[in-house]
Amino acid sequence: MLFRSVDHWVSTSRHNAAEVAAHFHQPVSVLYSGVDTDQFRPGPRRAGWRAARGVPEGALLIASLGRLVGLKGLRIVVEALAGTEGDIHFLIIGEGPEEAALRMQAREAGIAERVHFHGRAAHADLPALLCEIDLLVQPSIGVEAFGIAVVEAMACGVPVLASDLGGLRETVVEGLTGRLLPQADVPAWRSALLAAENDRATLSRWGSNGRLRVEGEFTWIRNAGGLVRLLDPASPGGRA
Numbered sequence: 001m002l003f004r005s006v007d008h009w010v011s012t013s014r015h016n017a018a019e020v021a022a023h024f025h026q027p028v029s030v031l032y033s034g035v036d037t038d039q040f041r042p043g044p045r046r047a048g049w050r051a052a053r054g055v056p057e058g059a060l061l062i063a064s065l066g067r068l069v070g071l072k073g074l075r076i077v078v079e080a081l082a083g084t085e086g087d088i089h090f091l092i093i094g095e096g097p098e099e100a101a102l103r104m105q106a107r108e109a110g111i112a113e114r115v116h117f118h119g120r121a122a123h124a125d126l127p128a129l130l131c132e133i134d135l136l137v138q139p140s141i142g143v144e145a146f147g148i149a150v151v152e153a154m155a156c157g158v159p160v161l162a163s164d165l166g167g168l169r170e171t172v173v174e175g176l177t178g179r180l181l182p183q184a185d186v187p188a189w190r191s192a193l194l195a196a197e198n199d200r201a202t203l204s205r206w207g208s209n210g211r212l213r214v215e216g217e218f219t220w221i222r223n224a225g226g227l228v229r230l231l232d233p234a235s236p237g238g239r240a
Helices: 013-022 074-082 099-108 123-130 147-155 186-198 201-217 222-230
Strands: 008-011 029-030 058-064 089-091 117-121 135-138 159-163 176-182
Touching: 008 013, 013 029, 058 074, 058 123, 058 147, 058 186, 074 089, 074 099, 074 186, 089 186, 099 117, 123 147, 135 147, 147 159, 147 201, 159 186, 176 186
Parallel strands: 008 029, 058 089, 058 135, 089 117, 135 159, 159 176
Antiparallel strands: none
């Protein structure tokens, strides 16, 4: 079989590495995916950007980033948002087969004016978009091997609420860069959103910590260095 010709496996998280090792019974190294921290970095908000989209300047603007499919769990956030009376708006960046269902859910819940569909965004436009938001949400109900959108948001100084599963446990540090929440637990997500709205100082601290974490763990330079050590056993720290 093809996998028998593989000399060494590499995965983007310890979680995924354990799954690969259990399946193929071969050693697996972990090399976290990197982001360009010069491109993805904290920046100012654009004047009038929120107003043009019907988002009050003082609102808590949360966002998700990625393909709109059921396993991403965005319906959990919409349902949680429907139970809040605060000024919380949800920006959905991406496209996919779940869009129609999410639009209907928001309408039926009476919060369509607080759920904004941006559509697909070019990768080059993501840093500016991320700098407009207060909080990234990643409510996945299917396993995430890593969660690159989470790391890109953290690089921009954005705190994160994510499901407590898979590789997300390796990117988000509970209480330091955001929160890890029980998957599909609507009351827990609602409580976390309300807490975020009422404690912007904690969000700011989480955002700063997230940027530092990315600079230390999730850069392309760090990723490339790990790959060199893996491929060249003679390099410093290389695999013998």
